[in-house]
Amino acid sequence: MILATLVPLQVVSFGLVALGAPLVVLTRDPLRQSLVNGVYGVSLVCLFVVLAAPDPALSMIVVSGIAYPLVILAAIARSRRHERRRVQEDKP
Amino acid sequence: MSRGARIAILMPGLAGLGSLFAWAIAGMPAFGDYRGPYGFVLNRVVVPLRHTTNVVMGTNFDVRAVDTMGEEFILYAAIVGVTLLLRDDARSQQAERHTKRFPNDAVRLVGVVMIGGGLLVALWLQAFGYITPGGGFQGGVLFAGAILLLYLVGNHRDYRPFRNERVLDPVEGLGAGGYIVVGLAALVSGAAFLTNLFGNGKTGTLLSGGSIALLNWASAIAVTVAMIILFAEFLETYTAPLEAEDAGS
Numbered sequence: 591m592i593l594a595t596l597v598p599l600q601v602v603s604f605g606l607v608a609l610g611a612p613l614v615v616l617t618r619d620p621l622r623q624s625l626v627n628g629v630y631g632v633s634l635v636c637l638f639v640v641l642a643a644p645d646p647a648l649s650m651i652v653v654s655g656i657a658y659p660l661v662i663l664a665a666i667a668r669s670r671r672h673e674r675r676r677v678q679e680d681k682p
Numbered sequence: 683m684s685r686g687a688r689i690a691i692l693m694p695g696l697a698g699l700g701s702l703f704a705w706a707i708a709g710m711p712a713f714g715d716y717r718g719p720y721g722f723v724l725n726r727v728v729v730p731l732r733h734t735t736n737v738v739m740g741t742n743f744d745v746r747a748v749d750t751m752g753e754e755f756i757l758y759a760a761i762v763g764v765t766l767l768l769r770d771d772a773r774s775q776q777a778e779r780h781t782k783r784f785p786n787d788a789v790r791l792v793g794v795v796m797i798g799g800g801l802l803v804a805l806w807l808q809a810f811g812y813i814t815p816g817g818g819f820q821g822g823v824l825f826a827g828a829i830l831l832l833y834l835v836g837n838h839r840d841y842r843p844f845r846n847e848r849v850l851d852p853v854e855g856l857g858a859g860g861y862i863v864v865g866l867a868a869l870v871s872g873a874a875f876l877t878n879l880f881g882n883g884k885t886g887t888l889l890s891g892g893s894i895a896l897l898n899w900a901s902a903i904a905v906t907v908a909m910i911i912l913f914a915e916f917l918e919t920y921t922a923p924l925e926a927e928d929a930g931s
Contacts, residue, residue: 644815645738648807652823656830657909664916 596640603640606633620666624659631655733882733890739812743897747876751861754901758858761908768915769847777921781838793835800828808902812891818898822905830913838921845914850907857904864896 610630617623631654638647711717724741734740742750784790808821833841865876873879880892888895 645736645817645820648816648820649823652820652827656827657823657913660830660913660916660920664920667920 599640600637603633603637607637609633620662624662627662628655628659631658729885731882732878732892732894733885734812734894735886735890736812736814736817738815739817739898740891740894742817743812743894743901744878744891747865747897750897750901751865751876754858754861754904757905757908758854761854761911764912764915768919770918773918774842777918778838778842781833781921783837784835790835793831797828797831797835800824800831804828804906808899808906809888811898811902812894813886813888818900818902819905822902823909825906826909826913829910830917833917845910847911850911854904854907854911857900857902857907860900860903861897864893864900868893 607630610626610633614623614627614630617626631650634654635647635650638644638650724737724745728737728740728745729735732740732744734744784793804821804825804827806821807816807824808818811817811821829841829844832844864879868877868879869875871879876893876897878892878894882892883889
């Protein structure tokens with residue numbers, strides 16, 4: 591059952607999510623991408639709250655805001671280091 | 683293979699997948715149209731039976747407590763994997779040497795207030811998880827996030843005592859094992875594994891739900907420590923190699 595008063599809110603939050611997802615994909619720089627992804631996560635949190643699912647919303651705040659960017663940044667730092675080392679080995 | 687050939691191979695697959703996807707979307711029930719009996723039954727049954735006002739947690743820690751145990755051990759296995767791959771004492775010390783304290787006092791003050799607020803909200807989410815929205819996982823992730831803030835507003839030396847693995851590893855075992863102990867206690871008393879052992883208590887209070895409270899705390903401890911370990915390992919992977927490399931070049 592959908593409460594009629596919630597429909598505009600649902601439309602707005604779905605719109606934000608639909609807008610945010612391509613923005614994350616279209617951001618090329620990984621560092622900026624992880625920031626944009628955090629903002630996108632907040633829009634997902636709003637959507638969960640509007641759809642009456644506060645429990646996933648609560649965990650989504652921290653997962654999208656802290657855990658996910660941290661994991662991405664660590665992965666990037668590692669792979670960049672490997673790349674640079676390979677370039678240096680190829681030089682001489 | 684040329685670009686044209688690759689596109690030629692891709693197109694039929696993409697068309698097939700696209701049409702299947704469109705078919706699936708078209709056949710979905712309308713938005714907000716929930717048909718399954720499970721949710722309706724739980725909504726009617728959990729509060730009278732278990733006296734927990736958050737039906738989601740009543741379901742997670744009682745009706746399908748075995749599934750939640752599986753989920754907890756998925757997280758546990760993931761943390762063990764991360765630790766085996768990334769744990770490195772030398773790197774931890776390297777990270778300590780290469781991080782400086784954030785210079786802006788205003789940012790640090792706001793950060794410290796946020797750490798306190800975060801920890802308080804996390805404890806509230808964990809303790810009242812089965813009464814109001816929240817629960818062990820949500821509170822645990824937030825708790826670890828608040829401790830990570832300590833690194834952001836302070837430095838690695840401030841943060842390091844809170845990620846001491848000699849303390850964390852046994853506590854993680856306590857959380858993960860505690861869940862099973864509660865389940866085995868039911869088995870010893872003659873009931874099925876993870877049967878709710880205690881009385882249901884008064885609806886809407888911390889004493890409601892019986893075993894749900896214990897299981898909630900066990901998973902809260904397990905998730906909190908798992909997340910602290912996860913953040914610490916990834917943070918040091920991120921900090922140490924970059925800094926060391928910059929210093930060398």
